[in-house]
Amino acid sequence: MTARVGILGGGQLGMMLAASLFKLGADVSLYDPDPRSPARHRFASVTTAAWTDRAALARFFAEVDVVTYEFENVDVSVIAEVAGHRVFRPGLSVLTTTQDRLAEKRLCRERGLPHARFEAASSPDELREVGRAFGFPFIVKTARGGYDGKGQARVVDEASLERATAELFADGAARRSLILEELVPFSLEASCIVARDAAGRAEVFPIFENHHEHHVLDWTLVPARLPEPVAETIREIALEAARGMDVVGLLTTELFVAPSAATTGGRVVGEHAVFVNEFAPRPHNSGHVTRTATTLSQFDALARILCDLPLTTPRLVNDGAFVMGNLLGDLWLDRGAARLAFDAWARHPEVLDVMLYGKHEARAGRKMGHFVAHAASPSRAIDAVAAFRRDLSRPVG
Ligand code: AMP
Numbered sequence: 001m002t003a004r005v006g007i008l009g010g011g012q013l014g015m016m017l018a019a020s021l022f023k024l025g026a027d028v029s030l031y032d033p034d035p036r037s038p039a040r041h042r043f044a045s046v047t048t049a050a051w052t053d054r055a056a057l058a059r060f061f062a063e064v065d066v067v068t069y070e071f072e073n074v075d076v077s078v079i080a081e082v083a084g085h086r087v088f089r090p091g092l093s094v095l096t097t098t099q100d101r102l103a104e105k106r107l108c109r110e111r112g113l114p115h116a117r118f119e120a121a122s123s124p125d126e127l128r129e130v131g132r133a134f135g136f137p138f139i140v141k142t143a144r145g146g147y148d149g150k151g152q153a154r155v156v157d158e159a160s161l162e163r164a165t166a167e168l169f170a171d172g173a174a175r176r177s178l179i180l181e182e183l184v185p186f187s188l189e190a191s192c193i194v195a196r197d198a199a200g201r202a203e204v205f206p207i208f209e210n211h212h213e214h215h216v217l218d219w220t221l222v223p224a225r226l227p228e229p230v231a232e233t234i235r236e237i238a239l240e241a242a243r244g245m246d247v248v249g250l251l252t253t254e255l256f257v258a259p260s261a262a263t264t265g266g267r268v269v270g271e272h273a274v275f276v277n278e279f280a281p282r283p284h285n286s287g288h289v290t291r292t293a294t295t296l297s298q299f300d301a302l303a304r305i306l307c308d309l310p311l312t313t314p315r316l317v318n319d320g321a322f323v324m325g326n327l328l329g330d331l332w333l334d335r336g337a338a339r340l341a342f343d344a345w346a347r348h349p350e351v352l353d354v355m356l357y358g359k360h361e362a363r364a365g366r367k368m369g370h371f372v373a374h375a376a377s378p379s380r381a382i383d384a385v386a387a388f389r390r391d392l393s394r395p396v397g
Contacts, residue, residue, distance in 0.1 A: 002027055003307040006060055006086075009070035010039025010046055012357040012367065013283045016291070017070065018043060020303035031060050038357045051075060058082040066306050068249060070282055072099040073145060089306060090249040090281040097245060098279045101179045102143045108276050111244045113237055114267040115276050116182040116256075122175045124165045131161050134180050140164055143177035150215075154183070184263060184275050186256035190224050191286040192238035193252045195301035195311055202242060203301065203311045204235045205294065208286045210254075211382075216365050219385045220286040220324045222293055223316065225378055229269045230257060237267065241279060250302050252284035285326070285367070290314060292353045292372040293322035321378040325385035327369040331393050332362035344391035350375050350384045 003026045007014040010032030018028045018039065029045040030037075040046045049056035051074060058081075061067060066087040076096050079088065097103045108115040120143075121130040127140065142151035153164035168176065189212065193205040209224035210217055224231065234255055242251040254277040258266060266273025287298035296314040304311055316322070331340060345351055356369035371388060375381040 003066065004029070004064040005303075005306050006031065006064035006067040007039075007070060008032075008067065008074055010034070010037035010043075011070055012038055012355075013070035015039045015042060015357065016288075016299045016355075017068070017283060017302055020297065020299035021306065023300070024303055024307050024309065026303070026307055027064075029060065029064055031057070036360045038359060041358055052078065054078060054082055058084075061086045068282075068302070068306060069095070072280065072282070090245070090247045090251070094245045094247055094251075094281045098281045100143050100177070101141055101146075101278060102177060104276075104279055105179065105181075107244070111240065113241055113244070113276050114265060114274055116184050117265055118182070119180045121178045121180060124169050127165050127168070127178060127180075128161060131155060131180060134182075136161075137183045138180050139183055140168065140178055140180050142168065143179050152215075155180075182265075184256045184258050184266075184277075186258045186275075187272075188224070188226065188257040189277075190226070190234055190255045190257060191220075191252055191284060192234050192255065193250055193284060193287050193290075193298055193301075194238045194242040194247070195250055195296075195298070195305060195314075196242050196247050197305050197311055198248050198308065200243070201311065202239055203296070203313050204239060205287070205290060205298065205301075205314045206316055207231050207234050208289060210286050214365070216328065216367075217285050217326055219326070219382065220289050221378055221381060222289050222322050226257065227270070227272070230272050230274065233267055233269045233274050237274060237276060241276070245279075245281075247281060249305055250282060250284075250287075250298060252280040252282070252287065254278050254280070285370075286324070288355070288370050289322055289324035289372055291355070293317060293374075318374060320374060320376045321381040322372060322374050323378075323381035323385055324370055324372050325389065326367055327356070327371065327389070327392075328364070329359075329362035329366035329368050330364050331389065332368060333364060335393055340392045341394055342392065344388065344394065347391060348373070348384070348388050350381075351388050 010030040030039040031047045121127040137156040189210045196202040207224040209221040238253040256275045260268045260273040290297040294314040350373045354371040373384040
């Protein structure tokens with residue numbers, strides 16, 4: 001029987017998931033308020049309606065067998081109202097936890113998953129008071145809604161505490177749920193994707209090493225440059241989290257690896273300590289590398305779970321190193337109205353794949369596309385990212 005799958009969100013993640021579902025013969029419908037979403041100009045069955053439009057959402061749910069989502073910030077109470085008996089994957093409780101950083105860290109505490117020390121605060125006075133008691137330096141984040149470094153500030157002294165308080169309450173709100181976290185002096189950021197089916201069978205993807213610029217993912221390297229015992233510990237943590245939340249679908253765990261001598265609260269492996277940063281119950285930007293680097297992509301894995309088809313183990317397709325580089329709107333803006341020089345690809349045989357999302361407007365920090373390169377060593381793969389981007393934005397002619 002053909003599966004009818006609904007995807008909430010028609011951005012690049014929803015679009016790439018739809019492509020994987022089409023490979024399995026599924027009927028796919030997408031829902032996105034933006035009439036110019038990437039899905040809208042590629043696929044026929046896209047509902048354009050607001051996230052608060054209960055009637056449109058109810059119709060959307062009624063026409064499919066199973067619904068998933070490409071981002072966490074959908075209103076759980078609205079979904080609970082409109083979902084009826086439709087299967088929602090990963091479920092509402094997973095979504096409730098992962099859309100709130102405090103709930104995530106509390107889950108870590110309950111489940112024995114390693115995490116940085118944290119505290120909650122919700123008013124300007126409380127932030128000042130709790131912050132001083134917590135001790136500098138720390139990082140303060142809005143518990144809900146922040147992404148790519150938005151809604152967070154580093155606090156190192158009284159002056160930056162005042163600045164952070166002013167910024168986080170700039171809209172005049174009297175209360176806002178905040179989390180204060182100890183700053184982890186990490187040497188490496190990693191992510192680990194677990195795909196888990198309805199019978200509880202799980203597959204773990206190779207571990208990615210992630211590098212951010214201005215809080216936005218810049219590149220992802222696989223395999224991550226980690227000693228095997230640390231990699232094993234990361235896989236264990238990611239699996240414990242997916243099982244602990246009873247995820248059916250994908251769970252991406254973002255982690256920090258730090259020197260054990262300089263930290264407390266991490267899961268210690270020799271000289272290293274591993275901390276959970278946060279979770280995403282969906283395909284992840286770092287996982288784009290799996291479209292080219294592994295035998296099963298994150299999108300294919302989720303598509304199989306949604307269609308009740310068995311998973312296979314995602315393995316690297318080649319030796320050496322794969323890297324995914326994001327293409328942000330800045331590259332387009334830097335070149336004014338002119339297009340990027342994609343003919344540069346011909347001079348970069350190490351670049352195996354380029355994907356552009358078809359977004360209509362380039363903005364600073366906006367994810368417009370990505371590419372994947374392969375090289376004999378990690379350092380060569382990382383060098384390839386800068387070299388390809390440089391050539392893309394070279395003056396034409
Ligand atoms: P997040 O939005 O929580 O993923 O945070 C964005 C980035 O801020 C992370 O990728 C880290 O580079 C940094 N960051 C977040 N939390 C911490 C922390 N507790 N200690 C050190 N760096 C952090």
